[in-house]
Amino acid sequence: MFKQIPRIDIDEIVDKAFKNAKKKAHSSKKNINEIVKEKESIRVTVAGETLAESLFKVVERYPSFDRLPPFTRELIDVIVGIDKLRHNLGAVSFAVNTINAVKLEYIKNIRRAKSSQDASFFRKQCYGRYISILKQVEKNLKFLNDARDRLKNLPSINPDLYTVVIAGFPNVGKSSLLKALTNSEPEINSYPFTTKGINVSSFNYNKRKIQVVDTPGLLDRELSYRNPIELQAISALKYLAKLILFVFDPTESCGYTMADQMKLYDEISESFIGVPFIKVLNKTDLKEWGFKDEVGGIKISAQDGANIEILKKNIEEILFKYFEEEVDYFEKD
Ligand SMILES: Nc1nc2c(ncn2[C@@H]2O[C@H](COP(=O)(O)OP(=O)(O)OP(=O)(O)O)[C@@H](O)[C@H]2O)c(=O)[nH]1
Ligand SMILES: [Mg+2]
Numbered sequence: 560m561f562k563q564i565p566r567i568d569i570d571e572i573v574d575k576a577f578k579n580a581k582k583k584a585h586s587s588k589k590n591i592n593e594i595v596k597e598k599e600s601i602r603v604t605v606a607g608e609t610l611a612e613s614l615f616k617v618v619e620r621y622p623s624f625d626r627l628p629p630f631t632r633e634l635i636d637v638i639v640g641i642d643k644l645r646h647n648l649g650a651v652s653f654a655v656n657t658i659n660a661v662k663l664e665y666i667k668n669i670r671r672a673k674s675s676q677d678a679s680f681f682r683k684q685c686y687g688r689y690i691s692i693l694k695q696v697e698k699n700l701k702f703l704n705d706a707r708d709r710l711k712n713l714p715s716i717n718p719d720l721y722t723v724v725i726a727g728f729p730n731v732g733k734s735s736l737l738k739a740l741t742n743s744e745p746e747i748n749s750y751p752f753t754t755k756g757i758n759v760s761s762f763n764y765n766k767r768k769i770q771v772v773d774t775p776g777l778l779d780r781e782l783s784y785r786n787p788i789e790l791q792a793i794s795a796l797k798y799l800a801k802l803i804l805f806v807f808d809p810t811e812s813c814g815y816t817m818a819d820q821m822k823l824y825d826e827i828s829e830s831f832i833g834v835p836f837i838k839v840l841n842k843t844d845l846k847e848w849g850f851k852d853e854v855g856g857i858k859i860s861a862q863d864g865a866n867i868e869i870l871k872k873n874i875e876e877i878l879f880k881y882f883e884e885e886v887d888y889f890e891k892d
Contacts, residue, residue: 636791838857
């Protein structure tokens with residue numbers, strides 16, 4: 560979505576605009592004064608139009624933030640800040656309007672010029688004003704260039720699909736579970752707020768496509784250790800997650816006790832109120848470790864695939880029955 564937004568380099572667009580203007584300046588007039596005036600007028604017009612167009616492309620290609628799915632909007636907010644984007648886009652829009660106004664003003668000046676020297680003087684003055692308008696938005700353009708670079712690799716998490724988010728302590732088998740469910744290597748997307756890439760993949764069940772997202776570094780520690788950016792990223796996940804698979808490692812071979820894992824479960828479920836959870840007890844194949852399964856839940860092995868089909872059926876049931884009932888419920892109201 561952000562790949563089509565051009566990067567703007569002021570020197571480059573000025574160079575292009577002025578060259579373009581010079582090339583297109585021609586005249587059919589006979590009188591030397593008239594020839595110069597017509598040419599200068601064309602130069603002012605073409606240069607202004609070219610500059611305004613280059614700037615407008617940036618503004619126009621940004622999506623309308625209000626119409627974005629809330630997850631995407633929140634992510635953009637985490638990554639660059641929507642208010643800041645709006646402010647900087649506003650400044651560039653204003654520059655486009657100012658360039659247009661200056662252009663009209665100078666077309667008039669040139670038309671009224673008494674001599675060819677005056678006409679040329681006005682054209683040069685107009686170019687100077689174009690450049691000074693651009694200088695005024697230099698910082699805004701830099702912000703937008705940077706924003707574009709940070710947003711352009713925004714991943715292919717599809718906010719329109721039913722999405723299952725995997726949570727649990729490090730090493731419990733979250734990524735292995737993602738692979739087991741989707742039978743594929745996940746697509747790894749990097750986000751500026753996690754040092755590790757976010758893993759996304761999907762599977763079909765009863766002809767329905769279900770997206771699975773593993774967010775390393777986000778839902779694997781107590782929330783009290785979170786910085787504000789991580790917290791906002793977590794809040795973005797709330798829009799996306801229709802269901803959370805909380806993965807336990809009852810063998811404790813991950814290095815965390817079941818008591819600690821339960822504590823994290825409680826904390827994350829409290830911060831995702833209204834989102835259903837499935838407790839998944841992983842690593843059933845590790846018999847030698849002992850198995851503390853008093854928390855209840857579905858016992859699986861991401862490694863040998865045990866009970867993965869049952870888990871998928873559960874996921875599908877919760878996603879579609881639960882939400883269809885919810886829809887009915889709201890429709891009756
Ligand atoms: N025996 C066994 N080992 C497993 C199982 N699932 C995962 N593992 C192992 O546990 C280790 C951690 O698995 P990952 O899938 O990377 O765990 P994770 O939760 O994604 O870890 P982080 O990304 O660090 O948070 C790896 O060595 C896996 O091979 C399982 O069902 N059985
Ligand atoms: Mg992982």
